[in-house]
Amino acid sequence: MATNPGDGLAAMRGLLAAVNEDLGAPIAPAWEEAFWALPRHAFLPDTVWVGDALEECSRQGSPKGWLQHAYEDDAVVTQINDGRDPQAGERWASCSASAPSIVFRMLNMLDVSAEHHVLEVGTGTGWNAGLLAHRVRSGSVTTIEVDPALAALAANRLKEAGVTPRVICGDGALGHQDGGPYDRVESTCSVRAVPPAWIAQTKPGGLILTPWESPWLCYSLLRLTVDGHGTACGSFFPYSAFMLMRGQRTDLRIYRDVVREDHVPDESSTRLPPQAVAGDDPAAQFAIGLQLGNVWRTWHHNPDVAGVVTRLWLATTDATSWAAVDWDGTRDERYTVWEYGPRRLWSEVTAAYRWWNAAGRPGPGRFGMTISADGSHTAWLDTPDRFVPQTG
Template identity: 70%
Template sequence: MEPVGADERAAMSCLLHVVEESLGVPIDPAWEAAFRDVHRHAFLPEKVWVGDNLTECSRKAAPEDWLRHAYADTAVVTQINDGRAVEQDERWASCSASAPSIVLRMLDMLDVRAGHRVLEIGSGTGWNAALLAHRLGPGRVVTVEVDPALAVRATRSLEGAGLDARVIHGDGARGHAAGGPYDRVIATCSVRTVPPAWITQTKPGGVVLVPWESPWFCYGLLRLTVDGYGGASGFFSPHSAFMLMRGQRTELRIYRDVVRDSHVPEESATRLSPWAVAGGDWAAQFAVGLLLRDVWRAWHENPDVEGVTDRLWLATTDATSWAAVDRDGRTTDRFTVWEHGPRRLWGTVEAAYDWWCGAGCPRPERFGLTVVPDGTHVVWLDTPDNPVPDLTRPGLT
């Protein structure tokens, strides 16, 4: 194990205090012991990327800055562009070490007990698997990583820390049946649908804990309890934003991936502000995303359009329909809408928002999801017998 100096120990102690304040409750002593023994900096690569602009930070060139990022309660990007060379300085995050507060929050929600077997999806740096292995002991943790380079590095880091967690290079959506059945499954990547293997490889009464994402909004955790009949059910909680599982990615990143010069949109108007459904109200965004599971959105600030300060773009994930809603920065009760394709997306957004308001503006923790044995995902409010309206594409409730 890499030696730890006074600076590292001081940084760890300071971070534990910050994390405890963030969680609002004392850290479980077993997890605190794991945190102190399993040093986060030992699992980070020599080069990381930080901030919104993904600024490179090298341990060799800037050791103090690198250590500061290692022990800040923030996510640290550990890979960009899936490990490929950067073209035209276009950088996007493809792997990160999650913020320690969300790591400990999820580990606490997982509720592991002595003797449990755990399957982790998304090894990343290996730090999360290391914390689990420290708590549970040898032979109890299997972690699956789709990226071969990351899998190798996680294996080396775990070995260097003297911890026994088995790293499998493969598609995390398939789980790892040979190591099951598991008492707990935890994902460190977000999903838009829960892979069936995670449920079938979990013991009845076991827990599957996954970060959630809709194309509309990346936010939330879903904690499912497996029923033993091929299904699972549980509530969301309002925490986290993780990178999407690679096998569930869509190629939509900007409006130009959808809009074509040949498209002739229809013009209309709306009184619903685009900011109400895609602005600062996370609860509203979460609800809209649950009701419209195949609709993606992105803001376009300062478009080259006279009188328009910003524009909200919407599109179906299959790129067959799109809409744009303009704000002029002055009017608050009327906005121009442009739409193209077989679906009128803004009308469905209005319907989703109206339903959410009519339901009392419920926060994320009042929503739940049931995965039935055939794989159908049923979203509900408060209880499973109260499903939310179906406003998305056929096949998703």
């Protein structure tokens, strides 16, 4: 771990203090016991990737640096490119160990009791499954991982740590019926739609806790209560962002998949700054994403276009409609808009922003979701009977 064993203990103490500070109170004694029994570093691979450039940091090459990343209250990337060699040097994160403060925040929100049966979706390193198995009977925890290599590594780490949850390699969207029904279902990857199997495999009154994202914004947690009739309902919480479930990924690029040479867009202008809807305000982005459905966006700074300093691209995930909003770098009161396809995407964004603004600019914590037996998802504001409008 490190040349001086005391470095590890000091790092763990520092991390525990950081987690308690983030949560605003000491973690529950049962979780603190699990924290000390299952050191985070024991579940990390010998190589992790850090920073925006995903630079390698190895345990052998930089033991102190590796230990520092292991015990920072921050996420650390534990796999890139789904375990394959990067093509042309391009690296992207495909698995990570979540920041410990969000790990324990979610465990608190899950409200686990010793007698519960728990399903975890997204084993990853195995640390969260280990914490759960330390809290309840190991045989009452089932954890499922889609990546065979990650599942095997996690199973070995868990065995070495002395906890034995059931580790399944498979599609987390399908859950694991043989281990159910479950009192609690926790996902450690985000979803754009809650899989029906999770609801079907949860006991009446049981909880489902999952990170949520729309194509517009990856942000928030959704905690649902299952009613036993195929329906689940609950609220969003404004915490964190997670990697999307692999089966729900979309791999789209504007110039490769969306915009074509024969497209002739319509031109207009807007007074709504693109930064207002896709800038630094997560509340605005969250509300807009709930309304837009399958619309994603990306910034293009300094495009090779005369008179354009910054361009905001919008597109549907089926690549049938797109829009671009241009800023020339001098005037803030007018922006040029280009729209193509059956949906007028910037018009939809404008309507969504105006609704959010008229509603009092609510944050994610005022929103909720109801999932019906037919699988439909209905977003609401404050109460389940106050529906959020859908633009598409």
